[in-house]
Amino acid sequence: MSEFLIVGGGVIGLLVARELAAAGAKVMLVEQGSCCRESSWAGGGIVSPLYPWRYSPAVTALASHAQQAYPRLAAHLLDETGIDPELEHSGLLMLNAKDEEEALLWAATNCKALYPVEPAFIYDREAALAAGFRKGLWMPDIANIRNPRLGRALQSSLQSNPLVQIREQTQVLALQTNIDRGRGARRVTHVSVVREGVVERLCAEHVIITAGAWSGGLLATLNVTLPVVPVKGQMLLFRPPRRLLDTIVLTDGRYLIPRRDNHLLVGSTLEHTAFDKSTTEEALHGLRRSAEALLPELAECRVERQWAGLRPGAPDGVPFIGRVPGIDNVYVNAGQYRNGLVLAPASAQLLVDIVLRREPCVDPNPYDPVSRNVVG
Numbered sequence: 001m002s003e004f005l006i007v008g009g010g011v012i013g014l015l016v017a018r019e020l021a022a023a024g025a026k027v028m029l030v031e032q033g034s035c036c037r038e039s040s041w042a043g044g045g046i047v048s049p050l051y052p053w054r055y056s057p058a059v060t061a062l063a064s065h066a067q068q069a070y071p072r073l074a075a076h077l078l079d080e081t082g083i084d085p086e087l088e089h090s091g092l093l094m095l096n097a098k099d100e101e102e103a104l105l106w107a108a109t110n111c112k113a114l115y116p117v118e119p120a121f122i123y124d125r126e127a128a129l130a131a132g133f134r135k136g137l138w139m140p141d142i143a144n145i146r147n148p149r150l151g152r153a154l155q156s157s158l159q160s161n162p163l164v165q166i167r168e169q170t171q172v173l174a175l176q177t178n179i180d181r182g183r184g185a186r187r188v189t190h191v192s193v194v195r196e197g198v199v200e201r202l203c204a205e206h207v208i209i210t211a212g213a214w215s216g217g218l219l220a221t222l223n224v225t226l227p228v229v230p231v232k233g234q235m236l237l238f239r240p241p242r243r244l245l246d247t248i249v250l251t252d253g254r255y256l257i258p259r260r261d262n263h264l265l266v267g268s269t270l271e272h273t274a275f276d277k278s279t280t281e282e283a284l285h286g287l288r289r290s291a292e293a294l295l296p297e298l299a300e301c302r303v304e305r306q307w308a309g310l311r312p313g314a315p316d317g318v319p320f321i322g323r324v325p326g327i328d329n330v331y332v333n334a335g336q337y338r339n340g341l342v343l344a345p346a347s348a349q350l351l352v353d354i355v356l357r358r359e360p361c362v363d364p365n366p367y368d369p370v371s372r373n374v375v376g
């Protein structure tokens with residue numbers, strides 16, 4: 001029997017497994033498909049919230065912690081696995097942001113590098129941008145990470161760790177509980193999983209739900225109401241014949257992300273269409289229009305690929321991290337919404353701090369399902 005059973009092998013589940021194993025715990029991770037093929041694969045990999053001052057201090061706290069952790073994590077993963085997650089310190093240029101005063105106040109309060117910039121700076125840095133941008137905000141420290149590679153590196157590293165077992169194509173159907181009479185507490189006794197039509201029971205001392213947009217549905221099998229809902233995001237990929245951009249550029253909620261090999265990602269839509277992951281012509285045209293309005297040369301390039309993913313949406317984008325109310329041995333780490341890649345290392349560390357009763361890396365209260373009235 002494992003000490004910990006983790007449900008969901010996105011970036012959050014894989015990092016929780018890594019953190020637990022680093023503390024010497026025995027872990028089994030169960031993934032219904034293949035690891036890191038859902039939101040963690042579909043995302044853009046900007047290692048910052050977009051317009052970070054618009055988020056609550058709880059998001060800033062996790063993001064700041066994680067931004068410091070990423071360079072070491074990326075270097076260790078490359079060392080351990082030979083897979084480079086390509087953490088690129090490309091900087092983030094926000095054009096025509098309307099709330100400059102709030103941005104500057106947030107930057108001063110949180111000691112972040114964020115500067116107002118003029119056209120001379122903008123076009124000196126990015127000559128291929130469309131003409132006419134008059135002002136911007138520049139965050140030089142922001143990076144982007146190639147999230148599919150991050151996923152592969154994490155999985156590869158865990159697969160060579162004797163403390164960790166990963167079971168893919170294995171779906172958790174339900175969590176069964178009973179009352180521990182001695183302690184009067186409700187506990188999960190086992191978890192029912194299905195693989196290739198065969199149902200099996202798995203046991204663990206503790207269960208950790210890191211099932212992204214599916215976390216609410218899983219916890220509903222325990223009569224726990226977790227307000228995490230799927231929010232679809234569509235993206236496009238271009239492969240221009242030459243390097244057009246070095247910086248992440250953002251305007252009116254739409255962004256371009258340059259990868260090391262000159263690929264350019266364009267994101268993204270925000271759609272409430274339940275668990276539908278289909279792509280649409282409307283999003284293709286809308287995203288393409290936004291991309292060409294930033295970089296006119298893209299009009300000459302064809303779209304290489306379009307895809308969609310399901311973000312785990314939580315109220316105000318603040319994830320739920322901690323023990324599930326009313327059940328002794330179940331924890332959750334879900335609801336990172338648009339920021340799951342940037343928040344992942346800190347979210348994982350905080351959860352493991354809570355589970356192992358270590359000094360928490362950030363104040364755990366804003367994320368605590370109990371104090372946020374998750375109903376169990």
Ligand SMILES: Cc1cc2nc3c(=O)[nH]c(=O)nc-3n(C[C@H](O)[C@H](O)[C@H](O)COP(=O)(O)OP(=O)(O)OC[C@H]3O[C@@H](n4cnc5c(N)ncnc54)[C@H](O)[C@@H]3O)c2cc1C
Nearest residue numbers: 008010032040043044045046172212233309339340341342
């Ligand atoms: C278009 C788009 C752009 C984005 N851009 C960014 C960005 O630039 N920066 C950023 O920080 N974030 C970004 N995000 C958000 C980020 O991708 C997510 O917040 C993050 O990936 C969530 O990670 P996760 O591990 O919680 O979820 P997921 O990656 O979705 O993983 C959850 C896993 O749980 C598994 N699972 C579910 N139910 C079960 C079950 N019953 N049994 C077993 N396994 C189960 C799923 O198969 C899945 O693999 C973006 C997202 C999208 C869609």
